[in-house]
Amino acid sequence: MKKNIGLCIFALIHLYYSIQLLSNGVPAFEVCLLALFVTLAYLWEFGHDHHNRSVDASRIPSSVISASLGGVCCYLLSPETGPILACGLVGLLASFLTHMFKDKKYHELPYSTYCGCFVGMSAHTVLPDAITVLILAGVSGLLFATTKRSLEGVGGRLGSISFASVVCYILIHNYK
Amino acid sequence: MNTIILFLSAYLGIGLTYYLKRTFEMNTVRASSISIIAGCCIQFLLYKAFPDQTVLLKVPYVVCGASFCGMSSSGILKNKFWAIGCGTIYTLIFMASALIFKGIGGGLGTGACLAVLMSRGLIMFATTVEKFILSYKLK
Numbered sequence: 391m392k393k394n395i396g397l398c399i400f401a402l403i404h405l406y407y408s409i410q411l412l413s414n415g416v417p418a419f420e421v422c423l424l425a426l427f428v429t430l431a432y433l434w435e436f437g438h439d440h441h442n443r444s445v446d447a448s449r450i451p452s453s454v455i456s457a458s459l460g461g462v463c464c465y466l467l468s469p470e471t472g473p474i475l476a477c478g479l480v481g482l483l484a485s486f487l488t489h490m491f492k493d494k495k496y497h498e499l500p501y502s503t504y505c506g507c508f509v510g511m512s513a514h515t516v517l518p519d520a521i522t523v524l525i526l527a528g529v530s531g532l533l534f535a536t537t538k539r540s541l542e543g544v545g546g547r548l549g550s551i552s553f554a555s556v557v558c559y560i561l562i563h564n565y566k
Numbered sequence: 567m568n569t570i571i572l573f574l575s576a577y578l579g580i581g582l583t584y585y586l587k588r589t590f591e592m593n594t595v596r597a598s599s600i601s602i603i604a605g606c607c608i609q610f611l612l613y614k615a616f617p618d619q620t621v622l623l624k625v626p627y628v629v630c631g632a633s634f635c636g637m638s639s640s641g642i643l644k645n646k647f648w649a650i651g652c653g654t655i656y657t658l659i660f661m662a663s664a665l666i667f668k669g670i671g672g673g674l675g676t677g678a679c680l681a682v683l684m685s686r687g688l689i690m691f692a693t694t695v696e697k698f699i700l701s702y703k704l705k
Contacts (some may be wrong), residue, residue: 404683406677407663416662424659427687428680434690474626478602485596500595513669517605530672543639545682549675557670 397435398538399533400547403554404428435541447497453535454528456499457506460484461527462520464510473511478505498538501548505534508552516560530555568621572628572661576653579605579629583636584649598633605629621623627674632656634678642686653689656681 408428412421460480467476484503491499506527509517517523533551541547579601586597601668607625616622636643643649659677667673 393668400679403676404680407667407680410666411663414666417571420658420662424680424684427684427691429686430690431649431683434686472626474602474630475606477630478599478606481595482603485593485599488575488593500593504595504598508672508675510671512671516669517671541679541683543642544679544686545642546634546640546677546679547634549634549672549677549678551672553670553672553676560597 394436396537399537399554400541400550402434403550403557406557407553425430435486446495449498449530450535452496452499453502454531456484456487457509457531457534458524458528460503460506461508461510461523461530462506464507465512465520465523466510468511473513477507477511480504480510483493483558502531502534505530505548505551508549509556512556517556522559526555526559527552529558568618569661571621572624573654573657575605575608575625575628576632576660577650578608578654580636580649580653581633581641581646583621583633584643587636588640594637598637601633601636602626602630605633627664628657628660631660631674631678634675635682636683642682644689648685648689652681652685655684 408425410422411424412418422502435495464473464476464480467479470476481500481504484500484507487499488497489501509527509530510523512523517526530552534548535555541550570597582604583594584603586592587594588598592600605628605685608629609625611623612622612625613619633651635656636649643652654700656678659681660674661675663677667676
């Protein structure tokens with residue numbers, strides 16, 4: 391996926407987040423201030439296309455599998471430990487995956503697993519079963535692999551990807 | 567008092583992740599996970615000693631979100647002062663959005679991403695204003 395398409399996806403996610411803030415009573419001045427500076431950062435990102443490399447398709451299956459596993463582990467662990475500690479523990483274990491899989495192809499496994507974890511952090515009232523989490527975490531793993539060059543180095547981009555997949559599920563579920 | 571605790575939690579989350587990443591050249595996922603576990607430990611240690619339990623329940627969430635901000639590369643959070651600024655912005659976003667996105671996975675991460683992007687926008691704005699003032703003085 392080209393970098394600009396990936397950036398558009400992130401921009402849509404953040405636009406949805408800002409609109410939700412606005413529609414839930416957060417003062418318009420604060421949201422506008424946030425939107426102004428975030429737009430500035432996006433304009434800079436669109437203008438500086440210094441990572442325009444194609445996506446390595448061979449990395450997609452490993453990203454999808456690791457994200458799915460990370461999501462389900464976090465989801466199953468969260469009733470016992472709480473979602474935050476579950477995420478921390480799964481993330482800590484995931485960070486050692488690079489020691490197990492030394493091939494350069496698997497260097498991003500901790501990131502994709504961590505991305506899946508965020509889907510698994512959802513409340514059990516929002517995502518009712520582990521199969522849904524498995525699928526949504528897989529989708530977030532796919533998005534992670536395809537939008538890898540967008541917003542590179544920006545903290546929270548993994549969370550934004552997970553947020554997109556969970557929100558899409560909620561919107562589809564509510565529409566039904 | 568509650569607001570100060572939330573701000574301090576954010577500084578802990580972002581600072582610890584930033585420190586572990588830069589000083590020990592640690593994997594960002596590991597640095598963030600350690601910060602999150604540290605946040606949970608702090609909540610556990612202070613649970614009985616602290617009078618207001620509601621704010622204490624929010625501490626791990628703030629530390630978690632702030633640690634995502636700390637995962638940013640050195641090109642984005644250039645020094646610790648910008649990291650502190652980013653932590654402040656994140657806490658403000660968290661306080662506004664905590665109830666809106668409750669239970670939705672990735673809500674903390676999206677807030678963190680917006681905080682980092684806003685910090686970046688502010689850096690760019692500050693740099694542009696500085697250049698403008700310098701060029702005006704030279705004239």
